[in-house]
Amino acid sequence: MTLDLNRRRLLQAGTLAAMAAAVPGFARTPAFDATTTAEQATAGLDLRGRTIVVTGVTSGIGRETMRVLALRGAHVIGTARSRESGEAACAQAEGRATPVVLDLADFDSVVAAGKAIRAFDVPLDALVCNAGVVLDDLQQVRGIEKTFVVNHLGHYLLTRHLLDRITAAPQGRVVVLGSADERNAPPGGIQFDDLSGASWEARYAHSKLANGLFSLELSRRLAGTRATSNCVTPGHTRSNILRNVGNRYRDDARSVAQGAATPCWLAASPAAAGINGAFYRDFAPAPQSDMQRDTAMAARLWSESDALVRAWLPD
């Protein structure tokens, strides 16, 4: 069930008040804002004993998210498209970081990654669906527009393979990297009648709307469990995501340390434990389009995604 904004704020405030009473030192936590870094947002957290999956750790926000969560003691399973790039990224983390190969554009690779992660045989305290692309031209995977496949469908399939491990954790969390750009998705939202991308543009915005709707529907499905699902926009962050389109970030874009702050906080902070079904930016609920709040579209996206990857779903 979607929480309205006020209720979310009340819940968050209630959680914060409870934490202030229960966690030594919590009340001294400074107010977090757009300038807060991931290290600051997780200062004092002891994540030893937790296992957190982060997709896309070779670059940008994912690399910083892995670095900081491992620094705080979590075992981070970091995914990368090749064994070499994953090993190189994980070797830079201070703490325990283990690479797993995952190409979200290849459903067989997603299944293999799911198996590799399950082989650790531990509950998953968080899954951060971070990896993403911006493409400058129309590309397709099995006839489906590729940005949608990489940013949404691959993560949908991976999550389906890991969901029982997430709900087995004391308080498992799925954190999906979305974007405020979701509001620029094609009119009508997800293009269910033509996912080839041939008849519409705004491919990145479309995929980010899918990220938000997937997170929303997952939060509804997790109601009654200990697990939660939230979507987060990191804000304009100086990463490598525009590498394929030759654009540059505005001068006011934030650092990856800042872009990774709210994702890390949602994945690991006790203050975020009660938040479910939200779209966050800078540690607070963020404005979003009516499309991204559309529970019927979210439910349909789940069932259509299920149909698209049925051959790769777990039994």
Ligand SMILES: NC(=O)c1ccc[n+]([C@@H]2O[C@H](COP(=O)([O-])OP(=O)(O)OC[C@H]3O[C@@H](n4cnc5c(N)ncnc54)[C@H](OP(=O)(O)O)[C@@H]3O)[C@@H](O)[C@H]2O)c1
């Ligand atoms: N940066 C921003 O301003 C901004 C704003 C809003 C939302 N976001 C979101 O934040 C997330 C992280 O982006 P970023 O800015 O950190 O971008 P980035 O620096 O380009 O990092 C993207 C990561 O995704 C991986 N990736 C790309 N294609 C993949 C595939 N087919 N399978 C598996 N992994 C793949 C990349 O691996 P390789 O190194 O192998 O390419 C890389 O590790 C994305 O979901 C993005 O949409 C970013």
